[in-house]
Amino acid sequence: xxxxxVCLKVVPKSxxxxxxxxxxRLDRSKxxxxxxxxxxxxxxxxxxxxEKQGGRVILISMGPPLFENFLKLGxxxxxxxxxxxxDRNFGGADTYPTALVLSTAIAQIGDYDLVxxxxxxxxxxxxxxxGQIAEFLDIPQVLFASSVEADAGKLRVRRRIRGxxxxxxxxxxxxxxxxxxxxxxxxxxxxxxxxxxSQFHLTVWSSRDxxxxxxxxxxxxxxxxxxxxxxxxxIRRKKVFIEGDxxxxxxxxxxxxxxxxxx
Amino acid sequence: MTRKEIxxxxxxxxxxxxxxxxxxxxxxTVLAKSSGYKVVGIVLGTSNESVLRDVIRYGAxxxxxxxxxxxxxYSNDLYSKVLFDLASSEFPTALLIGAxxxxxxxxxxxAARLRTGLTANAINLKMDEEGLLVFGVPAYGGKIMAxxxxxxxxxxxxxxRPGTFTKFFDQDRKGEIVEVIPDLSSIQDRVRVIERKVTxxxxxxxxxxxxxxxxxxxxxxxxxxxxxxxxxxxxxxxxPLADKGLAPRDLQVGTTGYSLKSRLTLIxxxxxxxxFTSGIRDCGTVISVDIDKESEIFNHSDYCVVGDVAEIVPAxxxxxxxxx
Numbered sequence: 001x002x003x004x005x006v007c008l009k010v011v012p013k014s015x016x017x018x019x020x021x022x023x024x025r026l027d028r029s030k031x032x033x034x035x036x037x038x039x040x041x042x043x044x045x046x047x048x049x050x051e052k053q054g055g056r057v058i059l060i061s062m063g064p065p066l067f068e069n070f071l072k073l074g075x076x077x078x079x080x081x082x083x084x085x086x087d088r089n090f091g092g093a094d095t096y097p098t099a100l101v102l103s104t105a106i107a108q109i110g111d112y113d114l115v116x117x118x119x120x121x122x123x124x125x126x127x128x129x130x131g132q133i134a135e136f137l138d139i140p141q142v143l144f145a146s147s148v149e150a151d152a153g154k155l156r157v158r159r160r161i162r163g164x165x166x167x168x169x170x171x172x173x174x175x176x177x178x179x180x181x182x183x184x185x186x187x188x189x190x191x192x193x194x195x196x197x198s199q200f201h202l203t204v205w206s207s208r209d210x211x212x213x214x215x216x217x218x219x220x221x222x223x224x225x226x227x228x229x230x231x232x233x234x235i236r237r238k239k240v241f242i243e244g245d246x247x248x249x250x251x252x253x254x255x256x257x258x259x260x261x262x263x
Numbered sequence: 264m265t266r267k268e269i270x271x272x273x274x275x276x277x278x279x280x281x282x283x284x285x286x287x288x289x290x291x292t293v294l295a296k297s298s299g300y301k302v303v304g305i306v307l308g309t310s311n312e313s314v315l316r317d318v319i320r321y322g323a324x325x326x327x328x329x330x331x332x333x334x335x336x337y338s339n340d341l342y343s344k345v346l347f348d349l350a351s352s353e354f355p356t357a358l359l360i361g362a363x364x365x366x367x368x369x370x371x372x373x374a375a376r377l378r379t380g381l382t383a384n385a386i387n388l389k390m391d392e393e394g395l396l397v398f399g400v401p402a403y404g405g406k407i408m409a410x411x412x413x414x415x416x417x418x419x420x421x422x423x424r425p426g427t428f429t430k431f432f433d434q435d436r437k438g439e440i441v442e443v444i445p446d447l448s449s450i451q452d453r454v455r456v457i458e459r460k461v462t463x464x465x466x467x468x469x470x471x472x473x474x475x476x477x478x479x480x481x482x483x484x485x486x487x488x489x490x491x492x493x494x495x496x497x498x499x500x501x502x503p504l505a506d507k508g509l510a511p512r513d514l515q516v517g518t519t520g521y522s523l524k525s526r527l528t529l530i531x532x533x534x535x536x537x538x539f540t541s542g543i544r545d546c547g548t549v550i551s552v553d554i555d556k557e558s559e560i561f562n563h564s565d566y567c568v569v570g571d572v573a574e575i576v577p578a579x580x581x582x583x584x585x586x587x
Contacts, residue, residue: 099375124402125519126383128422131339131371140453141339143368156457161364163513164461170454181506223380227397228410232537235544238565249568250578256550256566257494257529258583 001055001150002173003112004046006079007102007133008039008061010070011123035070038118038180040077045148045178046116047078047186053150056080058109062090062101065204072196076188083109087206092219099132101217104210106137113172114155119144119179127177134175141175142168146182265417268301269294269357269396271323272346274337274366275306278314280321282468283361283425288322290388290428291359298390301325303355307342308335312440319438322431328442337365338452343372345445350377355418357396362422374420380413382421384519386541388428395419401518406537426468426522465497467514472496473525473546475516477539478503479532479553479572484510486576487531493583499523501539517542532572535560552576 012031035043046057059074059082061067071082085105093101106115115137120127127143134141144160155170160179188196207217214220242252271288274281284304291302304318307329315326329345346369350358358373360366362384374381387399387408395412398421402409413419467473474496476487484498491498498514505515516523517539526547533539533553540563543549551564554571561567568575 094380095371096375096378096380099371120519124383127367128371128374128381128383131368131373132375132381135343135372135375141368141372142454144364159364160512161459161461163463163511164459166456166460167458168454168456174453181508223416224382224411224413226409227412229402230408230410232401232406232408232541235563237549237563239561239567240565241561241567241569246570246574246578249570250575250582253550253552253566253568253575254579254582257527257579 001049001053001113003109004049004055004057004114004116005106005109005112006039006042006046006057006059006074007115007117007129008043008059008071008074009036009118009121010034010061010063010067011036011121033066033070035073036118036121036123038120038122038178040118040185041180041182042116042118042178043074043077043079044183044185045145046114048183049114049148049150055113058083060085060102060105060109062086062093062098068202069197071202072200073188073193075196075200076193077186078189078192081203082200083203083205085205085210087208087217089207089214089218089220092222093217094222094224095126095128095132096223097217097221099129099136100221101207101210101212102129103133103136104212105205106133108205108210113174114148114150115139115173115175116148117175117177119177130175130177137173137175139173139175140170141177142170143177144179145176146179148176148178265354265356266301267299268303268325268353268355269359270303270305270350270355270418272358272360272366272369273304273306273318274361274363275310275314278311280314280317281361281363281425282430282466283363283366283423285321285430286425286428287359287361287423288318289431292322292431294388294390295324298394300356300394303327305329305346305349307345308332315440319440320432320434320436322436323438325439325441328440330442330444331447333447333452334445336456337369339368339372339454340452341447341450342369343376344450345447346373347376348445349443350418356394358418358420360420360422362424366422370420370422377416377418377420379416379418379420382411382413384424385421386424386427386522388421388423396421401541424522426524465514467497467499467516467521467523470497470499470523470525472527473499473516473523474529474531475499475501475523475533475543476504476531477501477533479534480576481532481573482507482509486573486580490529490576490580490583493580494529496527496529501533530560530564531576533560534558535563
């Protein structure tokens with residue numbers, strides 16, 4: 001197997017993001033960051049493919065320097081190399097220039113058989129990058145995969161469809177997006193973590209390294225813009241508490257269910 | 264020059280049109296009426312006329328049939344080729360796709376090839392004074408709605424979350440049907456389906472009565488299933504349960520799953536993150552059981568029961584079994 005490239009994103013934990021309804025701004029300062037869970041699943045799949053078929057697992061991510069340590073975390077999970085795609089001009093990107101930057105980096109790494117990513121990020125939950133990356137690289141895509149087997153220059157993937165699944169086969173190289181929870185991602189190895197932090201040299205590529213003009217990346221290269229944010233106001237509910245011990249509560253609950261069944 | 268047309272990719276399973284496609288058509292009949300845009304349904308594959316007529320009855324002004332046997336089943340390579348060719352010669356102002364598995368699979372590649380912006384999982388759709396579409400999408404776990412616009416490229420593209428909009432139907436509605444026979448001779452499908460396993464699962468967006476289980480049910484759905492049986496309800500789950508594989512994604516309620524419109528919804532052991540509660544906004548009566556009396560879910564409920572699901576639910580089951 002040639003290179004196995006995993007695209008990952010670092011995301012804030014959404015519980016910790018505060019929306020100010022007056023300024024209509026998001027305060028992310030209290031949010032803790034983490035590798036997007038589905039992307040971790042993709043790293044695990046990559047490592048398992050490597051165990052059987054060989055190859056090198058290379059992580060890439062587009063983001064600010066604070067992503068560095070998360071890429072190192074991925075190296076401590078067992079990845080062979082990691083590249084951060086970081087540039088001021090990359091800021092404010094929607095998925096189009098993001099896919100452009102990632103696919104340009106993948107092409108630059110070259111010699112790849114498999115590109116993996118999580119099915120979607122937990123913060124934006126768009127799930128459209130993998131298809132865009134596949135298009136820019138002109139390779140086939142299989143999205144929402146729950147298992148990936150590579151053999152004899154072919155890929156056999158089980159993917160989620162409405163009401164069930166399909167097993168599909170495709171040629172290599174291919175882009176696969178991985179369903180969160182498809183496999184349990186391993187924990188970073190303690191020794192590898194120490195090495196990742198002290199000895200591993202993370203590569204950083206800027207727009208110049210990728211040969212991308214400023215106007216095709218980041219905010220300038222984007223097609224969609226957020227015009228406004230609004231709070232989704234909760235629906236007013238009665239919020240009547242049913243009191244009593246377990247027997248009383250369950251009697252009333254059974255009554256409610258039965259009554260509403262008739263109406 | 265773009266045409267004053269908004270396209271909807273009509274997803275179907277043979278003669279059965281996906282609800283989300285009809286829901287988008289329904290929403291557009293309202294939008295288009297005031298703005299003078301034409302609503303166009305795009306059907307791929309071979310099709311009998313009744314399906315095409317239905318697309319019109321559900322709100323399209325025009326149907327384009329991309330007629331080819333190789334398009335009868337979804338294929339990323341073939342669909343993106345055919346739709347790219349059509350859209351880049353006809354220039355619709357917008358192109359909308361249901362956020363199903365196939366729809367989401369298609370949207371990314373097609374948008375990239377068309378060099379245009381793509382919005383995902385819209386739950387709201389408006390048109391501003393200049394005729395620009397404004398897509399409302401849930402962000403940050405659904406507590407915020409972001410309004411997204413695509414000003415400098417066409418078509419304006421978005422996927423639309425199933426269960427969001429209301430269908431329209433007019434038996435006598437008339438419209439134009441156009442047949443196009445695409446040339447697929449030069450294109451190979453690089454992904455080959457070897458096996459397909461589909462169980463006819465309940466479409467949760469149509470469920471009248473739903474019982475939803477979350478982390479508080481203790482990792483086993485059998486109790487929830489039994490209660491659902493006794494009350495003639497359907498079973499739904501939260502994302503963590505679907506992630507664990509306890510239930511298929513088709514039963515997942517919330518931001519990245521389905522929105523419920525049930526008359527009665529019973530929610531068991533769910534803490535009530537925004538990811539989840541955005542999926543129960545349109546429900547009728549909501550009843551919740553959770554062990555934590557401060558649980559956020561109670562702010563989204565009409566009737567609240569504080570208690571251990573593992574105690575309450577078996578007791579309710581027993582009561583319902585006795586009185587059958």
